[in-house]
Amino acid sequence: MTDKNNNMASGDSFKADLASICGSAHVLDGDDIDARYLRDWLGKAESHPALVVRPPDTAAVAAVMRLCAETKTPVIPFGGNSGLAGGTVAAAGQNILLLSLERMNQVREMNAAGRFMVAEAGCIIEQLHAVAASESLMFPLVFGAKGTAQIGGALSTNAGGLNVVRYGNARHLCLGLEVVTANGEVMDLLPALKKDNTGYDLVNLIIGAEGTLGIITAASLALVPPPPALATAMVKLYDLDGALTLMNLAQAESGGRVEAFELFGRLHYELCAHHLAHVTPPFDEAADLAVMIEISAGSTDDATIGDDGTLPLATQLETILAKALEAGWISDAVVAKSAAQRANMWAMREDVLTAMMAHGKWVMNDISFQVADLPAAIADLDAAFRAVAPGLYGTAFGHMGDGNLHVCARPYDKDPADFPQEAAAIKQAVRDVVAKWRGSISAEHGIGTDKKTDMKAMKDPAAYAMMKSIKKALDPDNLLNPNKVLI
Ligand SMILES: Cc1cc2nc3c(=O)[nH]c(=O)nc-3n(C[C@H](O)[C@H](O)[C@H](O)COP(=O)(O)OP(=O)(O)OC[C@H]3O[C@@H](n4cnc5c(N)ncnc54)[C@H](O)[C@@H]3O)c2cc1C
Structure with missing residues (x-):
């Protein structure tokens, strides 16, 4: 995609405009940028944002986005930074603004009778569990990073986790969204409608788009009664x-x-x-x-x-x-x-994942197959990994109920970075098995920077072309999370 994103208004006036929107304590640059904004969760990539802004509300997100549209400043929405596909990483030298949703952490409405809540994008998943529980209800999105991930990030990656076999993934738990568009408009699709067949399903288009089509500022979320035992x-x-x-x-x-x-x-x-x-x-x-x-x-x-x-x-x-x-x-x-x-x-x-990281670095993959294909697909993965190099590998691990495997390997039980040929061969073996069984190279972690080449190579060409057209139509200047997901 053409990169037109080098025109951020530099210097004090741009920063002053942002400060007037967000408050000067929430516009950071240089050494004031905390280390947590400068790397991804896995520590695989360093991030180089020129500025970090923390807007307090939806109107401020829209105002920041309008300013960025005027100045052609690229923006990366930043949630809990627990994503595992490099989606929040800012490339060096591109004057990227990181827009953190962390201050937008209020539950706007808890509707126990209607079994939904309206939460701002920066609410942490565990916080939503607690709010639902206070009304004897449950928000059944559960995964290892639930104490860190925000609902905006979880929806943007269409997170899955441990109970998808019963309740579906983030997409299935979302009834409505409020979204700020690339030109700074607020799109209000928040009503918690279970049925709404009026035209294209924009809520589900934004979910899983990893911040490339709009910034989620709030969501209506389905709640369920907790199981009695x-x-x-x-x-x-x-x-x-x-x-x-x-x-x-x-x-x-x-x-x-x-x-x-x-x-x-x-x-x-x-x-x-x-x-x-x-x-x-x-x-x-x-x-x-x-x-x-x-x-x-x-x-x-x-x-x-x-x-x-x-x-x-x-x-x-x-x-x-x-x-x-x-x-x-x-x-x-x-x-x-x-x-x-x-x-x-x-x-x-x-x-x-904590245990794995304590052992060392891994070649990791988050893939899926049709559930009934798992036994044969795992046998193929085992054979392929054995053929690449001796060492540690694990193929049969993950959310079996959803056909989702987190396969990983360490050639010679060493850091894959020290054995790039073997690491590349392992990744190729995974792609080959996924292609053979018509599975997915990203079951629940998204594409980010890490898998965009794989997706381009493996996605149905007509589907890929349609995604490019959608991005071009909704974000013609490629300002929203540029160079992620699509190439
Ligand atoms: C220990 C551990 C276990 C995990 N287990 C699972 C698991 O079982 N299942 C699973 O699915 N995932 C899992 N993950 C991955 C991760 O937690 C999810 O991808 C998470 O949903 C991302 O939320 P976040 O707020 O941290 O988003 P971030 O990492 O901050 O962002 C992720 C992407 O979403 C975009 N984004 C963030 N907020 C917004 C917003 N408000 N609007 C638009 N775009 C936005 C970012 O630009 C980025 O592209 C795990 C991660 C860890 C560290």
Whole structure:
């Protein structure tokens, strides 16, 4: 895409204009820019914004954007900076303005009767969990970075996470948006309408656009009643076909109330056991393959502890697992007997990335396949990784219920940067397997800078051309998160 973005009004007058909009304490440059704005979460890339601004409200975001449109200043929307695709990274020498939504952190409306809330873009996901819980409701978007990621960023990357199998990803939980456009207009699509067939679906166009089509300033979010009880288990399996059969059995027997179905290969299990001091792995010996399964109660009866001290829902899960054991699909299982045991299992799952980072750097990929293709696709990935180089690799890990794998490798168990040829071969192997099975090279982390070349090479050409046309139409001067997502 042509880069016309080198015209930021330089010097004091531009900064003074921004200060009059945001307050001078919230317009930063030079050494005043805090280190947290200058790198991505993985520490893979340094970021070089010329300025950081922190507008207090939607009107200020629109005013900043109008100023940037006049001066042809490129803008990167900045949320919790937990994205894993380099979406917030500002290239050096391009006079980029980082627009942080962090001050816009109010829940504007909590509508318990209508089961939705209207939250500003800078609200942290965990904050939204707490607000929903205060009205005995639940906002079911949960992932490892929930204490850092903002709802604006989560929607912009269409984040998924741990409960997508039950509630869908961020897109499915969003009923409306308020968006500031490239020319500084405010587009109000906030009403929490479950049905609205008036023309193109602009809410869903902005979701997942990674800040390249507009800046999300607020969102109407769907809330659900929290399940009256949950039963959770870690299960050892013989193979992936068994995992798929177990998942389908659990869906059938629980009436579709599988809340999570997360796959662990031996590598990830052992990394957690080794690096996470706060976690006690449920099995002494790691299995080659394990899943964490959680089901929810559909009635208060299932959630009421009986006179014998047992929870009917836990008995239901044990019955499902006993059937699977008898059929020879699983070899062992531990059902959580207390809230603490359940929290321990979840800590193990949610902190896997921390355990991986404690070990070192990895070639990482976030890919997806049709769920039924997973066993064969994982076998292909295993074979391909083995052929590249000895070392650590893990292919069977991630959100199995959604067909989403987080595959990773360390050639010779060393930093991939020291073995660029092998690292490139691993990435190529992943692309080949994804292409063979018609999967996706980015299941939930987005494209950012990291995957834009892959996407261009692998996306249906007509679809790619349509995306380019949309970007050109909505942001003709390429001001919004330039050089991300598209080439
Ligand atoms: C430990 C860990 C675990 C994770 N687990 C998961 C997981 O299980 N599932 C998953 O899907 N992701 C996961 N992620 C990725 C990450 O948390 C998500 O991508 C997150 O949703 C990004 O939100 P953020 O506020 O941090 O956005 P940022 O990182 O700040 O931004 C991400 C992108 O969105 C754009 N953006 C940010 N805010 C706005 C806005 N208001 N309007 C328009 N564009 C905006 C940015 O320009 C950038 O392109 C994980 C990350 C970490 C660090």
